Amino acid sequence: MRLAALLVGMLAARTRALHLVHMSRRPGSRLLGPAASLRAGMPGASAGCASAAARREAPALSSSEGISGLRVLNTLTGQLEPFVPIDPDRVKWYTCGPTVYDAAHLGHARNYMGFDIVRRVLCDYFGLAVMFVMNITDIDDKIILRTHRNHLEAMAALEASFFEDMAALNVRPPDAVTRVTDYVPEIVSYIETIARNGYCYEANGSVYFDTAAFTSSEGKVYGKLVDASALADKELLAEGEGALSASSAEADKRHPSDFALWKASKPGEPAWPSPWGEGRPGWHIECSAMMSDLLGGEVDINAGGIDLKFPHHENQMAQVEAHYDCCKACNYFWHSGHLSIDGLKMSKSLKNFITIREALETYSARQLRFLFLLQKYHQPMEYSQNSMAAAADLERRFGAFEAALAARLREADTAADAAPQEVLHRWGDQERRLNDALVDKRAAVHAALLDCIDTPSAVKRLEQLIRAANSYMGEVPQPQRGATLLHAVARYYRRVMGAFGVETALDAAGAAGSADSATPLQLTEAVSSFRDTVRSIAIEAKRSGGEGAGLADEVLRVCDALRDESLPALGVRIEDRPSGVAQFAIDEPQRVLAEAARRREAAAQAEAAKAARAADQAAREAAEAARASVPPSEMFSPAHDGLFGRESSYGALDAEGIPLEDATGEPLSKSQRKKLVKLAQKQAKLVEAAGRR
Numbered sequence: 001m002r003l004a005a006l007l008v009g010m011l012a013a014r015t016r017a018l019h020l021v022h023m024s025r026r027p028g029s030r031l032l033g034p035a036a037s038l039r040a041g042m043p044g045a046s047a048g049c050a051s052a053a054a055r056r057e058a059p060a061l062s063s064s065e066g067i068s069g070l071r072v073l074n075t076l077t078g079q080l081e082p083f084v085p086i087d088p089d090r091v092k093w094y095t096c097g098p099t100v101y102d103a104a105h106l107g108h109a110r111n112y113m114g115f116d117i118v119r120r121v122l123c124d125y126f127g128l129a130v131m132f133v134m135n136i137t138d139i140d141d142k143i144i145l146r147t148h149r150n151h152l153e154a155m156a157a158l159e160a161s162f163f164e165d166m167a168a169l170n171v172r173p174p175d176a177v178t179r180v181t182d183y184v185p186e187i188v189s190y191i192e193t194i195a196r197n198g199y200c201y202e203a204n205g206s207v208y209f210d211t212a213a214f215t216s217s218e219g220k221v222y223g224k225l226v227d228a229s230a231l232a233d234k235e236l237l238a239e240g241e242g243a244l245s246a247s248s249a250e251a252d253k254r255h256p257s258d259f260a261l262w263k264a265s266k267p268g269e270p271a272w273p274s275p276w277g278e279g280r281p282g283w284h285i286e287c288s289a290m291m292s293d294l295l296g297g298e299v300d301i302n303a304g305g306i307d308l309k310f311p312h313h314e315n316q317m318a319q320v321e322a323h324y325d326c327c328k329a330c331n332y333f334w335h336s337g338h339l340s341i342d343g344l345k346m347s348k349s350l351k352n353f354i355t356i357r358e359a360l361e362t363y364s365a366r367q368l369r370f371l372f373l374l375q376k377y378h379q380p381m382e383y384s385q386n387s388m389a390a391a392a393d394l395e396r397r398f399g400a401f402e403a404a405l406a407a408r409l410r411e412a413d414t415a416a417d418a419a420p421q422e423v424l425h426r427w428g429d430q431e432r433r434l435n436d437a438l439v440d441k442r443a444a445v446h447a448a449l450l451d452c453i454d455t456p457s458a459v460k461r462l463e464q465l466i467r468a469a470n471s472y473m474g475e476v477p478q479p480q481r482g483a484t485l486l487h488a489v490a491r492y493y494r495r496v497m498g499a500f501g502v503e504t505a506l507d508a509a510g511a512a513g514s515a516d517s518a519t520p521l522q523l524t525e526a527v528s529s530f531r532d533t534v535r536s537i538a539i540e541a542k543r544s545g546g547e548g549a550g551l552a553d554e555v556l557r558v559c560d561a562l563r564d565e566s567l568p569a570l571g572v573r574i575e576d577r578p579s580g581v582a583q584f585a586i587d588e589p590q591r592v593l594a595e596a597a598r599r600r601e602a603a604a605q606a607e608a609a610k611a612a613r614a615a616d617q618a619a620r621e622a623a624e625a626a627r628a629s630v631p632p633s634e635m636f637s638p639a640h641d642g643l644f645g646r647e648s649s650y651g652a653l654d655a656e657g658i659p660l661e662d663a664t665g666e667p668l669s670k671s672q673r674k675k676l677v678k679l680a681q682k683q684a685k686l687v688e689a690a691g692r693r
Contacts, residue, residue, distance in 0.1 A: 076333040091130045092295040096304035099137040100158045103355045104165040110339035114377040116171040125499035134174040165356040178290035190289040199322035203252035205264030205277040219327040226310040284315035297324040303334040337380040370395040401466045402505035407583035411479035437468035528584045568592040628690035632680040633657035
């Protein structure tokens, strides 16, 4: 009993450790707040840079051809162009962050998760060192309107909530985050430089960018991102000025396309000192000043949602060029496509406004990432039950492959320890086919990612590799055979999925926890491996019999309870295999618990059906025994109608008990009596046989 208690205690301790790590990784956990997320992503933590392994595997750089043929859609020109960074050792990327006045929604996810995939591919697949800067707009007309109704503390909470949502989606933190309230003096200085260069003017305490002066300067163009019709779109221009400023700006501006760099504050609005009086920064100048402070006067990439293309990005670019008196502030503009909900624009008025947290109540972050992987980042996409069903199904199939491959590799390692001489073997046709598939799909994935980071095509090629690997594992059941080749498949799959920001069941062995912590996958593998060992010992003890059999039953019950109850509650799916090495996968707890409940229900139904069959069999055997006890001369008597399955009684019987009449008294024909005689003879044999038993 002490052994059982010890084993149970060790299993329970490891399960509790897994539970603690699981809880620490959940959205909103105090162990994974925005500050911790940001620290993990700051320079020195290597979150924004390529890993050493990725840099070693990255293709060579060419200043004339870009990164081994990588071509990207540049919305500045509307063309696919080779991606040639200014400095390959420091790609400068600025992205427009959120204006924190409401909860983060799926539109934010479309932008930040979409560009997270692009950023990871550049860093972790192509091996570029990217300096990724994102701003937080915490001064804006929308925020001012909201703070008239709410407290400033609520705005701070929303900022923290945004980063928690990004962490829940596994979006890699920026290398640097800039907030407007931290940059007001620098913004004032930035505007002063634009004024000295002659590209702005003051009116009633506000300062406006002078588009006419800008376009009259040699080499400078206002309207690089849009056509002339957009420059005259009053609705877009008013939106760019903000709800609190559009009307007053209309009277002060020299030209309709001019826009505010500095806004004179009205009573009750936030205000900072400036040479033009108390006021606050305009929306567009914020990004220009903060981007320039950390990345200089020319950046490689400026990114954001397609709705920012005009006027925000147009104005942002013009301000930088006016500040540095240059003609080029950015080499590549990248814009994420619109997201629609069931074909409609997301809107509270349409009651289809979905926050990130609401989406995560229905789908996992991994499923949402698969949805975005199935769309090109720059194209419009739809969030609907159908699109999510397709993404969830694909994620499930990828997860099933990961679990099967991870289990196969663990089986191979176990087999190699037991019989190391069997690891080496001659390749057969199956190994050659799998290796050909690996080489072919690796090249196809690479070609897809070179083509404007085409993740839908890359995922399709990975799926084809998965089918080839699954076929191989089905055709070749010996775990030690092909282990080296399957490890190569696993390494490549893990590398690409890691570059997509997808954690896999294959990460357990290769994932690195910190010195004093472990990843959920590592802990799950440890619990599953220890359970395998305990279960194998118990099965052997039960098979051997003796005093240990009862103890083994208790241990096996604990192992089953872990598989069916404790671990599913943590989102761990365990499937025992004949080899003794269980296959495990991590999923959403609700889904795993539902599956476990269905399995228990199916097992209960199967057990009930088995019991019913046994009862039927027992009833049949009892009836046969009862019939075998009846002499042939009595079998046709009314007393035994039920035993022999007769619905009505015969009439008169002869001396040997054979019926002469039917139930109505009608005489039986000769042929009918002949059949009854044969039944009596058969009954005689049954009675005789029963007597011998």
